[in-house]
Amino acid sequence: MAATLAPADRLAAPSLRIHHPSSLSRRLLVPSRLPATSLFPHRRPRVVAMAVETGGANSKPRVLVAEKLGEAGLALLKGLADVDCSYNLSPEELRAKIALCDALIVRSGTKVGRDVFESSGGKLRVVGRAGVGIDNVDLAAATEHGCLVVNAPTANTVAAAEHGIALLTAMARNIARSDASMKAGKWERNKYVGVSLVGKILAILGFGKVGSEVARRAKGLGMHVIAHDPYAAADRAHAMGVELVTFDEAIASADFISLHMPLTPSTSKILNYEAFAKMKKGVRVINVARGGVIDEEALVKALDSGVVAQAALDVFTKEPPSADSKLVLHEKVIATPHLGASTVEAQEEVAIEIAEAVIGALKGELAATAVNAPMVPPEVLTELAPFVVLAEKLGRLAVQLVAGGSGVKSVKVTYASARTSVDLDTRLLRAMITKGLIEPISDVHINLVNADYTAKKRGIRITEERIPLDGSPEDPIESIQVHIANAESKFPTAVSGLGEITVEGRVKDGIPHLTKIGSFQVDASMEGSLILCRQVDQPGMIGTVGSILGEQNVNVSYMSVGRIAPRKHAVMAIGVDDEPTKAALKKIGDIPAVEEFVFLKL
Numbered sequence: 001m002a003a004t005l006a007p008a009d010r011l012a013a014p015s016l017r018i019h020h021p022s023s024l025s026r027r028l029l030v031p032s033r034l035p036a037t038s039l040f041p042h043r044r045p046r047v048v049a050m051a052v053e054t055g056g057a058n059s060k061p062r063v064l065v066a067e068k069l070g071e072a073g074l075a076l077l078k079g080l081a082d083v084d085c086s087y088n089l090s091p092e093e094l095r096a097k098i099a100l101c102d103a104l105i106v107r108s109g110t111k112v113g114r115d116v117f118e119s120s121g122g123k124l125r126v127v128g129r130a131g132v133g134i135d136n137v138d139l140a141a142a143t144e145h146g147c148l149v150v151n152a153p154t155a156n157t158v159a160a161a162e163h164g165i166a167l168l169t170a171m172a173r174n175i176a177r178s179d180a181s182m183k184a185g186k187w188e189r190n191k192y193v194g195v196s197l198v199g200k201i202l203a204i205l206g207f208g209k210v211g212s213e214v215a216r217r218a219k220g221l222g223m224h225v226i227a228h229d230p231y232a233a234a235d236r237a238h239a240m241g242v243e244l245v246t247f248d249e250a251i252a253s254a255d256f257i258s259l260h261m262p263l264t265p266s267t268s269k270i271l272n273y274e275a276f277a278k279m280k281k282g283v284r285v286i287n288v289a290r291g292g293v294i295d296e297e298a299l300v301k302a303l304d305s306g307v308v309a310q311a312a313l314d315v316f317t318k319e320p321p322s323a324d325s326k327l328v329l330h331e332k333v334i335a336t337p338h339l340g341a342s343t344v345e346a347q348e349e350v351a352i353e354i355a356e357a358v359i360g361a362l363k364g365e366l367a368a369t370a371v372n373a374p375m376v377p378p379e380v381l382t383e384l385a386p387f388v389v390l391a392e393k394l395g396r397l398a399v400q401l402v403a404g405g406s407g408v409k410s411v412k413v414t415y416a417s418a419r420t421s422v423d424l425d426t427r428l429l430r431a432m433i434t435k436g437l438i439e440p441i442s443d444v445h446i447n448l449v450n451a452d453y454t455a456k457k458r459g460i461r462i463t464e465e466r467i468p469l470d471g472s473p474e475d476p477i478e479s480i481q482v483h484i485a486n487a488e489s490k491f492p493t494a495v496s497g498l499g500e501i502t503v504e505g506r507v508k509d510g511i512p513h514l515t516k517i518g519s520f521q522v523d524a525s526m527e528g529s530l531i532l533c534r535q536v537d538q539p540g541m542i543g544t545v546g547s548i549l550g551e552q553n554v555n556v557s558y559m560s561v562g563r564i565a566p567r568k569h570a571v572m573a574i575g576v577d578d579e580p581t582k583a584a585l586k587k588i589g590d591i592p593a594v595e596e597f598v599f600l601k602l
């Protein structure tokens, strides 16, 4: 019978292998003894691989630092990359430069929109936000382009909280205006009478890292602190002596309101006309979050009407605000130019935090501060490492078996495991199966960032289910099965009774093995390439196929035969180190007893 060959040209590219230095203990690596595949953004895989494997001068990645970054961070970056510090770039200049860069580091002053990712032509692999708020980065566009976004979520928390408290106290005691008045030669003691803080109600909107640090400090000033945050844990607030209340309760009872939530579609203009109308007359507002969480026009009106007695603002909808901004010029407003994170200490810390995250990402590691990709703890990654390799190979193998039908539209992954779904994080495995399924048939590089997005965009629905096993074996997973529904196979034996192309694999001694194909049990180590034959179960088959390969100088690494019943049909899996010629493959396919035949690259 005629041999059915996989389209060799499309399947030729092997998975990228990065040999990581084993000393990077803090990092989330696949242990180096394992055949690690690249888990992380590698739209230019060659650059990552060469940088890590050879450290060659010419292969250094290029990092564009578009806003001022602390020296310690720059020094770290320079150890790995060519660093281009170009500040105050226009959008056009940024777009022009980005096509040459593997990574971009920004603070809040650079808009990293879709246009930037599009202009990068796929080269940009990581955007580092040297700070917390990522509202200036188009995350959807980054994800679509497989570009990882990392931030520095903790290094400036205290600085932002301290700035919030500085604004609160400076506003209450008219520090800025009275200082300006003195510098103008005046002595206006009656004009700048302030208000006391002790016993006053401070409502914190957004009880996250900065919000809770502000709360802690405000309590030290004798204020009564309440907070609104729909996602905050009540017991954490309770432990700090902070009462969590509804939004309306918070704004209606507060003497001071301090904003600490991120700018998102649901927090945009959260303080608007309607909200100001519910506030206690004479309330004071502090904003070190983002300008966009306040409707600035409504705030000006509320200041004019006296509903808001004073506002202290570090952030603005448009930065810098226009020179004639009514808000900035308002006599009841004190303003600072987005200085929340700007302390010497915080900037050094932020620079180190972001440099480490960007370097790790450039080396293909999983990032602990990823914003648009799942964070997989190191211990989980270490445990799953061999299954990560298995998952990609099963996906790669399954897709090569597809011949037609509705193509790859509906994929089910089944994990046989004694773990409960809570204890088995399969996101990484799903991403690797997706990588295996899609990369051989397209020019898209899949990573943990864009796996789900790319599958969805290509109309592939991937569902997961678990076969619960008894006991608590050492391995987190006994087997993984990949089923492709409604697809015809070029190796019909791979289609199970349910009409799905089915392959199953297990990890044995750290090596991925193919253990089932359709309904046939096999045992084939998943390395190199694989020839699958279905033949009449008769003596001499192994020898016949073996000698054809031997004639061609193709080294056979293993052979495994599974059969339904003696003298009926058998499936033979032959592992080969080298790719047989087309003539050799045809010879195997032409053996009269061979009923089905396929050559697969793993």
Ligand SMILES: NC(=O)C1=CN([C@@H]2O[C@H](COP(=O)(O)OP(=O)(O)OC[C@H]3O[C@@H](n4cnc5c(N)ncnc54)[C@H](O)[C@@H]3O)[C@@H](O)[C@H]2O)C=CC1
Pocket: 132, 133, 134, 153, 156, 157, 160, 205, 206, 207, 208, 209, 210, 211, 228, 229, 230, 231, 232, 260, 261, 262, 263, 266, 267, 288, 289, 290, 314, 315, 338, 339, 340, 341, 342
């Ligand atoms: N002015 C400056 O220089 C700085 C400004 N920031 C801003 O502060 C924000 C907060 O920073 P972190 O505390 O580090 O972030 P975080 O993520 O620890 O806290 C944000 C909190 O806001 C809450 N939240 C989300 N939606 C909310 C809503 N609708 N109502 C009430 N709460 C809501 C979240 O549940 C979370 O607890 C950042 O997103 C950033 O925009 C941060 C650092 C410096």
Ligand SMILES: O=C(O)C(=O)COP(=O)(O)O
Pocket: 107, 108, 109, 130, 131, 132, 133, 134, 156, 338, 339, 340, 341, 342
């Ligand atoms: O970290 C944040 O969210 C900030 O707002 C700090 O911004 P910056 O890095 O000072 O431009």
